[in-house]
Amino acid sequence: MKFGIRLQLSIMMFLQFCVWGAWYGQMSKYLTVQLQATGDQVGSAYAAFSIAMIAAPFLLDYWQIDFFLRTRIGSTQFIGSGLTLLAGGSIGPEHFFWVMLLYCLTFAPTIALTNSIAMGQMSDPEKEFPAIRVFGTVAWIFITNLVGFLGVGDNVMIFQIAMVIAGLLGIYAFFLPHTPPTAKGSLDVGQIIGKDAFVLFKDRSFLIFFISSILICIPLSFYYTWANPSLTDTYQLAFPAAEPNTFNIENKMSLGQVSEVLFLLLLPFAYQRFGVKNILIIGLVAWIIRFIGFGYGTADATPWMLYGAILLHGICFDFFFVSGQIYTNQKAGSNTKSQAQGLITLATYGIGMFIGSIVAGRVKQQYTQETITNWTQVWLVPAGIAAIVLFLFIIFLKTILELKIYHNS
Secondary structure (H helix, E strand, C coil), X not given: CCHHHHHHHHXXXXXXXXXXXXXXXXXXXXXXXXCCCCHHHHHHHHHHHHHHHHHHHHHHHHHXXXXXXHHHHHHHHHHHHHHHHXXXXXXXXXXXXXXXXXXXXXXXXXXXXXXXXXXXXXXXXXXXXXXXXXXXXXXXXXXXXXXXXXXXXXXXXXXXXXXXXXXXXHHHHCCCCCCCCCXXXXXXXXXXXXXXXXXXXXXXXXHHHHHHHHHXXXXXXXXXXXXXXXXXXXXXXXXXXXXXXXXXXXXXXXXXXXXXXXXXXXXXXXHHHHHHHHHHHHHHHHXXXXXXXXXXXXXXXXXXXXXXXXXXXXXXXXXXXXXXXXXXXXXXXXXXXXXHHHHHHHHHHHHHHHHHHHHHHHHHXXXXXCCEECHHHHHHHHHHHHHHHHHHHHHHHHHHXXXXXXXXX
């Protein structure tokens, strides 16, 4: 790949994740502080993104007829920038879900579109894509640190920042390398949902992994939804005289993405040393430990527990979700790899995180009296869910292994 094209694609990925990172992790704090939203209303706002992730493959197929990839990114980012401005306007929490749903329906498809443009310019995507994709993580680190340094994590400015960058990406998209869609004609519903990959469910080990992936997205949703408000409240409790926007919570949380990059680099070595089953188990154990850290850590006496919980993001995400993508690739044949990855994405970021967002909202509502939230009780719920997933994962895999040994004897 020519350096000029590589640079163009890297900037595209950087801008794409700047748009996403500007509001995603901070939206819950904005809703609770500025709009006085309930836990259920915050959970519903995050569920809007999952609904859009479920709808995205169908929207992509519809747009396949009329637009080239770069045109679709440009047009949808322009629409999205306007809806982002509306989301940050003077609407109440009861209407926020509908605006966020409309916005996410424009934004979610661009995640796959940017990947398609990048891979469409590559002769060897497996080797070349990671070097482009890493700019997305760098962007997330950059934009959350910018929000933290500006002290606007609970402010409408998170949407204004996203709007400006989306507008820039909308213009920039029209100057990207010409990349027509690879698919010809219209896909049927079965292809969109990955029906050819359903054959993988005959493998009981993969079925257990698939179900576990959906279930572990429930505690994952707790992290994305409540980590920022929880840490803000924890620091406010320890330092009541300080202003919340001086705690730089977003800067602290960006360490999770730094950890993600480091453990992503370590993953190939861990994969060789431990094998996929043990890596998945390590990832599940890390989820339990991090939620206990969020639940019992304090900003004055035990801040190391809070930092540890943030830094565990790399193990939690890479060792389960990224290694799970590798595992899915291994299980799927060459003709079903694409559909298998689409299926697992639909199940996790769509179904799993939709359920998780709703549950996270209701749990927070349950443990909030007036304006005071018992965050220890909130975080023990996802810790318990992760523990149950770990237990079932180990037990069922052990049962399958014993059955295989029995049949082979």
